[in-house]
Amino acid sequence: MGASLRSIAERAGVSLATVSNVVNGYRPVAEPTRRRVQQAIDELGYTPNLSARHLRRGRTGLIALAIPELTNPYFAELAEMAIREAAALGYTLVMESTDADADMELALLGGSRRHVVDGLILSPVRIGRTEVLARRDALPLVLIGEGVSDVPHDHIAIDNVAASRAAVAHLVALGRRRIAFIGARGHDDRQSAQLRLRGFRAGIAAAGLPDRPELTVVTDRFGRADGSAAMRRLLTLAEPPDAVFAYNDLIALGAMRAATDAGRRIPQDVAVVGIDDIEEGRYANPSLTSISPDKAEIARLAVRRLVDRIEGRPPRPPYDVQTPFTMAVRQSTAGARSGFRGPTQVEHLG
Template identity: 70%
Template sequence: MSFNLKAIAERAGVSLSTVSNVVNGYRPVGEHTRQRVQRAIDELGYSPNLSARHLRRGRTGLIALAIPELNNPYFAELAEIAIREAAGLGYTLVMENTAADREAELLLLDGSQRRIIDGLIFSPVRIDRDDVLSRTADSPLVLIGEGVYDVPHDHIAIDNVAAGHAAIQHLVSIGRRRIAFIGAAPGADRQSAHLRMRGYTEALAAAGLPLRPQLVARTDEFSRLDGRRAMRDLLALAEPPDAVFGYNDLVAIGALRALTEAGRRVPQDVAVVGIDDIEEGRFSSPTLTTIAPDKAEIGRLAVRRLVARIEGREVDAPLTVQTPFRLIRRESTGSWQPPTQAGSTRPSRQ
C-alpha cells in the first residue's frame, strides 16, 4: 500500500517540505528529524516513484558503465559493485561492452545515447586524450582505468607504476633474479601496460638487476591464452626466468597453466605474480599472488562522483584520484602471508 508525502509528514510530526527534502535529498536535514521521517516511511510502507522523480528533473535515472570486456572477471566484479552503489543512490546502471573497439568507444564518448543516459562511467582502451577533449556531449563523464589523463573529467585509477614496482620488489625479496614481464604492448605511453612495464623496469634497476629484453613478452591481448603462449616461449629460452610478473591475473593464470604443462614447480622453479585479485586467482592451483586494486573504492567513488555531477552537487574542478592497492601473497610466490598495504588514495586537482 502506498501513502503520499502528506501522510508521512503527519505521522512524523514534521512539515511536508521536510519530508520532501528527506525523500529527495535536496538539502541537509538533522539526523534526528531524518530518522523520524524514515521511521514514518517504513511504517507506512512508502515507496517513491524514482522514474517519475527523475523525469520531473529532466533526467532518465539511467547511468552507463562502459567496459572493454564483459568476460573479464575484473570488470564483472567492478560492475557488480557499481550496480549496487547506483541502486542505493536511486539510479539504474546499464552496461556497455565496447570490445576494446575504437569506433565503439568514440560513439559512446560522443554521446550517441545522450537522450537515454544521464552520465557515463568509462574505461577506455583505444581512444586518446585528444578524443576526450573533442567530446561534444554535455552529460557528465567519469573515467576509470589508465587510458586517458589530463582531461577535464574525473578520473579514478590505481598508480600502475607503483603497482608494477611492488610486484617486482616482492619477487626480488624472495630471491628471484631473472624476472619476466608478460603483457608488453604497443600503443600510447600512458596505457596501463606501459605504466606497469615502467614499474617493472624501475624496480629491476632499483634492485641492481639488468633489464633483459628476452624476458619481456609482448601479447596481442591480456587473456589466459596470451599468458599461456608467452610462458611457453619464455620456457624455451636457453636461460628461462625464475619469476614472472603478469600484466593482469588472467595472463598470470595462463602462465601458471603453461608451467604446469611443462612440469615446472610453482613457486620453487618459477614464482608468479598478477594484478587484479580476481576470484579465480583465489582458487587456482597454486593460488595466485596478486596486486589487488581496491575495486570497491573504485566502483563506489566512480558512481558517487558521477551522480553528484548529474545532480549538480559537484561544482569543483575534476579530480584525478589514485585509489589504494595491496600485495596479497599466496602460494604462487610461497606460503600465504597476510596482505600488505602498498598504495594510498591520493586525489589531485587537474
C-alpha cells in the same frame, strides 16, 4: 504518491516540504527531524517512485558503465559493485562492452547514448588524451582505469607504476633474478600496459638487475591463452625466467598452466605475480599472488562522482584520484621457500 507524503508528514508532525526534502534529498534536514521522518516512512511502508522522480527532473534514472570486455572477471567484479552503489543512490546501472574498439569508445565519448542514460563511466583502452580533450558532448563523464589522465573529467585509477614496482620488489625479495614481464602492449605512455611495463623496468633497475629484452613479451590481448603462449615462448630460452610478473591475473593464470604443463614447479622453479586479485586466482592451484586494487572504492567513487555531476551538487572541479592497492601474497610466490601455509597473507602497499 502525494497522499503518502502527506501521511508521512502527519505521522512525523512535520511539513510536507520537510518530507519532500528528506525523500528527495533537495535540502539538508536537521538530523533529529530526518530520523523522525525516516521512522514514519518505515512505519507506513512508503516506497518512492524513482522513475517518476527522475522523469520530473528530465532524467532517465539510468547510468552506463562501459568496459572493454564483459568476460574479464576484473570488470565483472567491478560492475557488480558499481550496480549496488548506483542502486543505493536511486539509479539503475546498464552495461556497455566496447570490446576494446576505438570506434565504439569514440561513439560513447561523443554522446551516442545521450538520450538513453544520464551519465557515463568509461574505461577506455584505445582512445587517449587527445580524443577526450576534443570531446564536445556535455553528458556527465567519469573515466576509470589508466588509459586516459590529465583531462578535464573525473578520473579514478590505481598507481600502476607503483604497483608494478611493488610486484617486482616482492619477487626480488624472494631471491628471483630472471624476472619476465608478460603483457607489454601499446604505444601511449598513459596506457596501463605501458605504465605497468614502466614500473616493471623501474623495479628491475632499482634491484640492480640487468635489462633482459628477451624477458619482456608482447601479447595481442590479455587473456589466459595469451599468458600460456607467452610462457611457452619464455621456456624455450637458454635461460628461462625464474619469475613472471603478468599484466593481469588472466595472463598469470595462463602462464602458470603452461609452466606446470612443461614440468615446472610453482613457485620453486617459477614464481608468478598478477594484477587484479580476481576470485579465480584465489581458488587456483596453486593460488595466485596478485596486486589487489580496491575495486569497491573505485566503484564507489566512480558512481558517486558521476551522480554528483548529474545532479549538480555540489559543483566541484574535476579530480584525478589514485585509489589504494594491496598485495595478496599466495602460493604462487610464497610456497616452499617461505613456508607458506593456510590463508592469504596481505601486504598493504598503497
